[in-house]
Amino acid sequence: MKNPIEALNKIFDSRIRLGVMSVLIVNDSISFNELKQLLELTDGNLASHLNTLEQAQYLKVQKSFIGKKTNTTYILTELGRHAFKAHLDALEKMIKGI
């Protein structure tokens, strides 16, 4: 029998990255500040996790200007959506299996 843990995505081992994905899956796009507030994180901490997710091509970054301030928003990619769903399926199987 296959080890069920194998199906779990390593990238989502971190609760913070899992949190980011949970928020993005129900919102079309979300800004850095909104994410920070929702997840109760510091700038640096959140930025490094977002970086990991961006490198995995699970999310896309969009920069725009509101007045003179930059506004960074994040949207989920199709790949990210699939990965998150697969991870949830794996979690479900594991919980049911045990």
Added chain:
Amino acid sequence: MNKQEEQLNALNDIKKLMDRSSRFISLSGLSGVFAGFTALVGAYLAQREIASYMNGTYTYGSSIEDLEFNLLKIGFGVLLVALIGGLLLTLRQSRKKNLPFWDRTTKNLLLNLAIPLVSGGLFIIALLLVHPGTYGLIAPSCLVFYGLALINASKYTYTDIRFLGFCEIILGLIAMFNIGYGLYFWAIGFGVLHIFYGMLMYFKYERGN
């Protein structure tokens, strides 16, 4: 076993974050109760006004326009009191839950509530201004458009609101077949249903939390 608990916790976190980032959950059931009582008081005042007009106890020279004006005043009074009360109670609730009052979920909720509501408002203003003799349609239209607004907004707050929306629409449609009893239907829809639903939500989400 420990592993399983950890995964269950993770799933719980996911669910909480999904809800908190996409739904406005500071809506207080008490604001529904408050709005309901305000509506009942308003309906009573309107009823008294109409009865006194029918009995001819209005002073000499008063016309149907005076009655209309008085009813409009009552209507706006009710709206204002209910809105302010609801706002304060919801503010209190968001503070209690330690959630921001004004964020994307608030904006989503208000926008989606406003689309059918503003359309309905303009529709009713048109009835009043350019279609004389259609007063009977005002109460049913209020109920139907309000119901549509609730259903539209239910994706952005507690889903219970959706069912309240259905009730308002059904009531509005029944009222449409019983023109002349508009005020009673209005009182049931905006008064009784609000109180009932507000209590339901209060006991479901606020008591014990």
